[in-house]
Amino acid sequence: MKLVISKIWQKFIGAEIKKDYFLKLTNYIEKEYKNEICYPNIENIFAALNNFDPQEIKVVILGQDPYHKPNQANGLSFSVNKGELHPPSLKNIFKELELDIGNKYPVSGDLSKWSKQGVLLLNTILTVRKNKPNSHRNLGWEIFTMNLIKKISNEFSGIVFMLWGNNAKKYKSIIDNSKHLILESSHPSPLSANRGGWFGNKHFSLCNSYLLKKGVKKINW
Numbered sequence: 001m002k003l004v005i006s007k008i009w010q011k012f013i014g015a016e017i018k019k020d021y022f023l024k025l026t027n028y029i030e031k032e033y034k035n036e037i038c039y040p041n042i043e044n045i046f047a048a049l050n051n052f053d054p055q056e057i058k059v060v061i062l063g064q065d066p067y068h069k070p071n072q073a074n075g076l077s078f079s080v081n082k083g084e085l086h087p088p089s090l091k092n093i094f095k096e097l098e099l100d101i102g103n104k105y106p107v108s109g110d111l112s113k114w115s116k117q118g119v120l121l122l123n124t125i126l127t128v129r130k131n132k133p134n135s136h137r138n139l140g141w142e143i144f145t146m147n148l149i150k151k152i153s154n155e156f157s158g159i160v161f162m163l164w165g166n167n168a169k170k171y172k173s174i175i176d177n178s179k180h181l182i183l184e185s186s187h188p189s190p191l192s193a194n195r196g197g198w199f200g201n202k203h204f205s206l207c208n209s210y211l212l213k214k215g216v217k218k219i220n221w
Contacts, residue, residue, distance in 0.1 A: 001030035005046040012054045016147055025140035029127055037130040039066050040073040047075025048122045051115040057152060058118035058216060059160045059207060062145075062168040065125035068133050076121035078188075079111035092188040092198060097221055100204045117219050122148075124167060150174045158214045160207045164188060164198075181210045 003010070003017065003026070016022060033042050040047065063077025067087060072080045078090050086094070086109040097103040115121055124145045129135040149171050152159065157179040163169045165187025175182055183206060186197030193199060208218035 001026040001033075001042075003046065004043045004050075006050050006053075008053050009046070009049045013148060013151070016144060016151075021140045021143055025144070028139060029136070032127070032129065032136070038136075039068060039070075039128055039130065040075045044073075044075035045126050048077065048115065048120055051112065052118050054152070055156070056118045057120050057156060057159055058211060059114075059162065059219060060120045060122060060149070060152065061162045062149075062164070062171060063121070063123040064165075064167050065123055065134055065136065066128045068128045068131055068135075070130070073128070074110065074112075075126075076111050076115055077123045079115075079121060080109040082108045082110045084109060088190045089188045092190065092193045096188070096199055096201065097204055099199060100202050101208075101221060103221055114219065114221065119219060120152075124171075146171065146174065153180060158211075158216065160210055162203050162207070165192060181207070183207065 010017065029038075029045075032038050061077060066073035066075075067080065072084050072087065074081050078093060080087065080090065090109050094103070094105050098105055111119075111121055122145060125134070125136055125141040126145075127136045127141070153175045160181045160183065161171075161175050163172060163182060163184045168187075169184055172182060172184070183201070183203045185201040185203065186192040186195065188198050204219075204221050211218050
């Protein structure tokens, strides 16, 4: 499978994409895309990595797997294509933004504006079959994203990691909290958010305060 990923990111993750597990993974995914309807579009599988260079990462927001309904997934966690209805989790993200920093609820659910500012919107599983959530679980994506997060943590400092929900919190142990800020909360999905732990987490303002203290330009959420 041809990897639609920038050369600088290919260099950053170089050894990873040559490992046996990754080659088996991409061969399987290539067949899946030929025989099934899968999301996101094949050229957007690595979209999260293509809006900025590795050294420009300011924030990492981990999702689970892409939206599994037509026309939604665009390769950025929680984001949907322009013109698409906002899924429940994204609605709650925007509601928390409104509560936290007073942002007006946006028309578009496309989060590429965040991505272009150095926010890595990364799903831990990068592909999915239509209408079958978690269908590409345990194929190797989790190994890839785990090793990517570990490398980002080891090689850089001053990054804000937002871990929303139990799946994302599994990554906490590989992030060096002596040189990064880790923010944890419940998942923004209604099932979790309505039980408490999401609304009022103030992750967006806490993130910007941390970045400003580090002398880094804040995110225009």
